[in-house]
Amino acid sequence: MSDSTAPRSGLSRRRLLTGSAAVLGAAGVGAAAASAASRPDHHSPTVPFFGTHQAGVATAPQAHAQFLALDLRPGLGADEAMALLRLWTTDAARLTAGTPALADTEPELAHAPARLTVTVGFGPTFFDRVGRADRRPASVTPLPPLRIDRLEPRWSGGDLLLRVGSDDPVTLAHAVRVLGKNVRTLATLRWSQRGFRHAVGTHPSGQTMRNLMGHLDGTVNPAPGPDLDGLVWHDGTAQPWFAGGTTMVVRRIRMLLDTWDELDPDARDLTMGRRQDNGAPLTGTSEHDEPDFTRTREGIPIIPANAHIARAHARTPAERFLRQAYNYDDPPPPGRTSEAGLIFVAYQRDVVEQFLPVQRRLAEADALNTWTTPIGSAVFAIPPGVRSDDEYLGQTLFE
C-alpha cells in the first residue's frame, strides 16, 4: 500500500514555480507526510475485485455509475489490447480495495472506495480488432434495427466498455480519470454516460429505485442466487474462454418529460400497468404482487395489453435478465425544459435469447413509447473475473 508513492519520483520533475532551492526546501516535508496519503480508509465498504465473475454486475447497484465506451486507436491490435487490459486490471484491483493506483497523482481520492467496482467489456468490433472474431459470443452484436430507435452515434457502439460504480461521486470521478488517462495512448473515448440513483442513506436500503418519470424501476429482477446465476453467467458452452462471463446491453433512453407530465395520474398508471405511488400492478396492492394480465373489468383488461409491463413481462422463463438502470439528467438544449432519461442496462447469458424478445415486443407496441426514445445502444461481452493478480481481465480470450 505504501508503494503508491514510490513511482511518483519517476515522473518528470518540473521546476515551474520558484526555483529549485524552494523545491528542495519543501521536499523533506512532503516526503514525510506522503505515507499518510497512501493509507486506505478501513471504514469505507469495499466490493471484492477478484472472483469467478467481474464485480459490478450482480453487485447491488451503487448510487453513482459511469459507463464509458472506448475505441482502440487506429492500427492497434491484440498486443496493445492486452497491455491495456493489464493496466486496467492492475488499476482496478488497487482502486477497488482503497489503494491508490500506481503513480496515482491524487492518492487521497482513492482511500474511500465506497463500494467502488470496475467492470470491463468488449464490443462486437473488439473481437475483429484483436484478431479473435471466431471467439465473439454469438449474441454480442449490435441489436437489429428497431422502429422506436433514434440512435445517435455519440451514444452507441464501442470497442471497449468500462462500467465504474461507487456510492461516492468523488471516488468515482477519480477512478474514471485514472482508468482513462493510463490508457490514453492506446484508446480514445467514444462516449461517457454518468447516472445516478438515490444516495445511500436517503431511502430504506433494498427499496427499488425511482426513475425521473416518478415510477419504481427494476421491480422485476431475479433475486441473487442460483436463479440469477443461471440467467446471467455464461457456462462456457460454445465459447469456453467466456465461462463466467455475461453480456451487457446499454440503452440510453430519453424521457419526454414535458409531454409525460401532461398525462393525468390514471393515464400514467395505465401506460405502465403499475401505480406510480407504490409500484403495485393495477391488479394488485403492493409492488411485488404478480400482475394478472388476464383479469378484466366489464370485459376489458385491467392491465391494458399494450401497457409497459404487459409487453415487458417475460413470456417464457428464458426471457428474463438482470436490469440495472440509472437516471441521467443533463442540461437541456435550448427550447427544452429537460434532457433526462434512463441509462438502461441489461445483463444476460445471451442477448438474442433473453433480452431481444422482450425488446422486440416493446418496440412493436408499448404504450410508453410515446414518451420514451432510445437514443443510444451498445452490446458488450463482459469477460469472466480474474482469480488472482497473476491474471488480467479478458486473458482467456487471448490464450
Add this chain to the structure above:
Amino acid sequence: MSDSTAPRSGLSRRRLLTGSAAVLGAAGVGAAAASAASRPDHHSPTVPFFGTHQAGVATAPQAHAQFLALDLRPGLGADEAMALLRLWTTDAARLTAGTPALADTEPELAHAPARLTVTVGFGPTFFDRVGRADRRPASVTPLPPLRIDRLEPRWSGGDLLLRVGSDDPVTLAHAVRVLGKNVRTLATLRWSQRGFRHAVGTHPSGQTMRNLMGHLDGTVNPAPGPDLDGLVWHDGTAQPWFAGGTTMVVRRIRMLLDTWDELDPDARDLTMGRRQDNGAPLTGTSEHDEPDFTRTREGIPIIPANAHIARAHARTPAERFLRQAYNYDDPPPPGRTSEAGLIFVAYQRDVVEQFLPVQRRLAEADALNTWTTPIGSAVFAIPPGVRSDDEYLGQTLFE
C-alpha cells in the same frame, strides 16, 4: 400535505391508451392509493425554508448542488418577475419540507428532501428588467475583466439564479425540474451547472472536501456564528430592502488535469502552499494551522510568494468571505481526457470590498493559474429570506 393530489384532476386528461372504459376501471384504484404518495418521509432531514436569510448559503453544503441561471423572456417585467418569484417561493417552501409541489406530477420524488434547499438570486440585469435599477446593490455587477479569464457566454451572466442543493441526486433532479417547468412561460434557461462533493456517510462529517486536483478545498472559511454573519449578511445600509441578503459570485473554473498531473508532488504542494495529503500549510503540520508567510529556509520563503494560498490569503479582516465549492466532471471533448473543474461559489456582504481584492491578486500572480482557467462568471444578489408563507422571495425589492 394531501392537497398535492387535488390539482391533479384539473390537468388535461388524455385518453391515449385503451379507451375510456379501461381508464374508468382503474380510476378508483388510483384515487385510493394517491394519499400514500403525498406523505413526506419523516426520517429524511430537512433544512428550514423560512427565516431571516435564505437557506443554502450558510447551510452545510449538500453532496449535490445545481446552479441554474435563467433570463426573463423578452418583454416581461416586474409583474411577471413577481409571479415567478411567488411560484418559486410556494414550490420551495413545500419541496424543502418533503411535501410535493402543487400539481406535482412526480410526488414520490419529493418525500425525502435529504436537506434540500432552494436559493434564489438576482443578476445585475434583473434590476433593469424589473424597473428597480436604483435598488441594485452596488457590488452586484459583472466582475471587471481579469487577464486569467477565458469566459464563455454559456457559463456566464443571467437575470435569475437558482441554487438547489440536496444530499440525494434524485430529489435534486426532481426539485430542479419542478422549479424550471413551472416558470417556463416566464423565463428561459441560460446555463445549468451541476456539482458534487463527497457523498454523505463516505467520509467523516465536517471534513473539508477535496477537489479533483486532489487538494482539500475550503479550509479557510469563517466558522458559523457572528463572524460569518458579519461577513455574509447585508445589514440594509444603502439598500434597506436588502437587509438579510447577501451577494454571490459563481465562477466556473476549468482544471487542466493533464498538465497538473505531470507535476511531481512537491511542485504541486508548492503551487498551492499546502500539502496535498493532509492540507497543512507548508509551514505547519495540520490542515488548520495558520500559514506563516514570513518563514524562510536558507533565505527563501517556505510558502512561495506566488503560491495559491499566499495570494488568496486575506490581507485585511474585511477581505474574507464564505467559500462553497463543488466539483464538476463532464464528458471531455474529443482529444481531451477530462473536462473537470470547480464550481467556485463565494458569498459576501459586498463583492467589491471582500471578494474582488482577493480575485485580483489571484489574477495577477497565482502559481495555480497555469493549471486553472475561469470559463464562467456571474454575480447575483441573494435577497433576504421569507419569514412566513404570506411573503415571497424578493418581495422587499418590489415594495
